[in-house]
Amino acid sequence: MNADQLTGCMHAVLDGTATPEQAMLLASVLASDAEAAEEFESWKAVFRGLAAIAPAHPPEGLVAAIEASIPMRPPRTADRLAAPGQLLPLASVVASTQPRGIELPARFRALFQRPRRPNSTQEHGQMNVNRKYWAGGAIVVVALGVAVLVSGYPPKSDNLLGTVVPAERYRAPQAGAEAIKLGEPATAQTVSTAAVANQAARTEAQTKAEQTNAQGLAQQNDAKNVAQQNDAKNVAQQNDAKMTAQQNDAKMTAQQNDAKMMAQQNDAKMMAQQNNAKNIAQQNDARMQAQKTDARMQAQRSNTN
Amino acid sequence: MDDDDDRAALAAFRNGDRGAFIGLVERYQRPVYNAALWILRRPEDAGDVTQTVFLKVIERLDEYDPRFRFFSWLYRIAVNEALDVHRRNGREEPLAEDADFPDADGAGPESRLSRAQDSERLSRGLRRLSTGDRTVLTLRHFSDLSYEEIAQILGVDEKTVKSRLFEARKRLRALIAREAVN
Numbered sequence: 305m306n307a308d309q310l311t312g313c314m315h316a317v318l319d320g321t322a323t324p325e326q327a328m329l330l331a332s333v334l335a336s337d338a339e340a341a342e343e344f345e346s347w348k349a350v351f352r353g354l355a356a357i358a359p360a361h362p363p364e365g366l367v368a369a370i371e372a373s374i375p376m377r378p379p380r381t382a383d384r385l386a387a388p389g390q391l392l393p394l395a396s397v398v399a400s401t402q403p404r405g406i407e408l409p410a411r412f413r414a415l416f417q418r419p420r421r422p423n424s425t426q427e428h429g430q431m432n433v434n435r436k437y438w439a440g441g442a443i444v445v446v447a448l449g450v451a452v453l454v455s456g457y458p459p460k461s462d463n464l465l466g467t468v469v470p471a472e473r474y475r476a477p478q479a480g481a482e483a484i485k486l487g488e489p490a491t492a493q494t495v496s497t498a499a500v501a502n503q504a505a506r507t508e509a510q511t512k513a514e515q516t517n518a519q520g521l522a523q524q525n526d527a528k529n530v531a532q533q534n535d536a537k538n539v540a541q542q543n544d545a546k547m548t549a550q551q552n553d554a555k556m557t558a559q560q561n562d563a564k565m566m567a568q569q570n571d572a573k574m575m576a577q578q579n580n581a582k583n584i585a586q587q588n589d590a591r592m593q594a595q596k597t598d599a600r601m602q603a604q605r606s607n608t609n
Numbered sequence: 610m611d612d613d614d615d616r617a618a619l620a621a622f623r624n625g626d627r628g629a630f631i632g633l634v635e636r637y638q639r640p641v642y643n644a645a646l647w648i649l650r651r652p653e654d655a656g657d658v659t660q661t662v663f664l665k666v667i668e669r670l671d672e673y674d675p676r677f678r679f680f681s682w683l684y685r686i687a688v689n690e691a692l693d694v695h696r697r698n699g700r701e702e703p704l705a706e707d708a709d710f711p712d713a714d715g716a717g718p719e720s721r722l723s724r725a726q727d728s729e730r731l732s733r734g735l736r737r738l739s740t741g742d743r744t745v746l747t748l749r750h751f752s753d754l755s756y757e758e759i760a761q762i763l764g765v766d767e768k769t770v771k772s773r774l775f776e777a778r779k780r781l782r783a784l785i786a787r788e789a790v791n
Contacts, residue, residue: 312775321756362638373660
C-alpha cells in the first residue's frame with residue numbers, strides 16, 4: 305500500500321464510508337507504524353474541525369423577503385403548459401370559464417383579447433372579423449380628424465379680424481303707471497307663488513349640503529377604520545415574525561445539540577476503532593509470539609532428536 | 610420533517626397553499642445560505658442567491674422528480690446558482706476577513722482555547738481554497754450529502770467526487786499547517 309492509498313483509507317474510515325476490510329487493514333497498519341498513526345491523528349483533527357463548524361445564520365428578514373416574492377397564486381402545470389389547441393384537464397377548463405369581474409358581450413370581448421395565432425379555419429375567420437372591427441374604428445377616427453381640419457374649428461387667432469365694440473344691451477320698454485292696476489288678486493297670487501318657489505329651492509340646497517357633509521363624515525370614518533385595520537394587521541405580522549424568530553432559534557439550538565452529539569458519537573466511534581486496532585495488533589503480536597515459541601520448541605525438539 | 614413531508618408540502622403549494630412553501634423556505638434557508646456562503650464567501654451574495662434559489666424552485670416545480678430527495682434537487686439549484694454568480698463576478702473576490710463566517714461550535718472545556726485556534730486556522734484555510742475545493746468540501750462536510758448526491762449535483766461520477774474530495778482535503782490540511790507555522 306502506497307502513501308496515497310493509505311491516506312485514502314484513512315479518509316474513508318474517518319468519513320464513515322470505509323469497508324470492513326479497509327478498517328481492518330488500517331488498524332493493522334496503525335498498530336505497527338508510528339508515523340502512520342501520527343498522520344492519522346492529524347487527519348482526525350481536520351475531520352473533527354470540519355464537523356465542529358456550525359452553520360452561519362442567514363440574514364434576518366430573508367424568509368420575509370422570499371415570502372414577499374412568492375406569487376399569490378402558485379403556478380399550476382395546466383396554466384403553464386396550456387397552448388392553443390391543446391387539451392386541458394377538466395378542472396382547469398371549468399376554472400378558466402368562470403366569470404371574472406365585468407362580463408362583456410362576446411364580440412366586444414374579442415376586441416380586448418390578446419392576439420394569438422389561429423389554429424383553425426374558424427378561428428381564422430373570427431380574427432378577420434376582429435380586424436374588420438379595428439379597421440372600422442380606425443376609419444371613423446381618421447374621418448373625424450379630417451372633418452375637424454376641414455371645418456376650421458376651433459378658429460385660429462389669425463382668422464379673428466374686426467373691431468371690438470361694447471355690446472349693445474337690449475332694453476325692453478318700461479312699464480308706465482298706466483300699466484299697473486292695483487287691487488287685482490291675480491298679481492298678489494303670482495308674487496306669493498314665486499316666494500314659495502324660492503323657499504323650496506333654499507331648502508333643497510340646504511338638504512344637499514347636509515348630505516354632502518354626511519358623506520364626508522362617512523368617508524372620514526371609513527378611512528379611520530381602514531387605518532385601524534392596517535395597524536392591527538401590522539401588529540399581527542410583527543407578532544408572527546417574533547414567533548417565527550423564536551421557532552428558528554429553537555431549531556438552531558436543536559441543530560447545534562445534534563451536531564455536538566454527532567461529534568461525540570464520531571469521537572466514540574474513532575476511539576472504538578482505535579481500540580479494535582490495538583486489540584488486533586495485540587492479537588497479532590500474541591500470534592507471532594506463539595508462532596515464535598512454537599518454532600523454538602520445534603527447533604529444540606529437532607535438536608533433541 | 611422528512612422527504613415525504615417535503616413532497617406533501619410541495620403538493621399543498623401546487624394547490625394554492627403558500628404557507629406550505631414558506632415552511633420549506635424556513636426549513637432549508639439555512640443550509641442553502643451556507644452552501645452559497647462557502648462558495649461565494651460574501652454574505653450579501655449568499656443572501657441574494659438564497660432568495661433566487663427559492664424563486665427558481667417555484668418556476669421549475671414541474672421539473673422536480675419526486676423519486677429523488679427534494680433537498681438534493683434544491684441543493685443542485687443552489688450550487689449551480691452560486692457557481693453562476695461566481696462566474697458572472699469573473700474572478701475570485703478578495704477575502705472578507707471580517708465577514709460573518711461560521712466558526713467552530715463550542716468545544717469541550719478542557720481544550721476550548723486550543724480547539725478555537727485550530728478552528729480559526731481551519732476556517733481561514735477553507736476560505737483560501739479554490740472554489741471547486743470549497744464546493745465539494747461544503748457539500749460533503751457541511752451538507753452531509755452522499756457521494757452519489759454530490760455527483761448528481763456537480764454532474765460528475767462518484768469516483769471523481771472521491772478524487773476531488775481527497776485532493777481538497779490534502780490542500781486544506783496543507784493550508785492549515787501553513788497557518789500554524791505563521
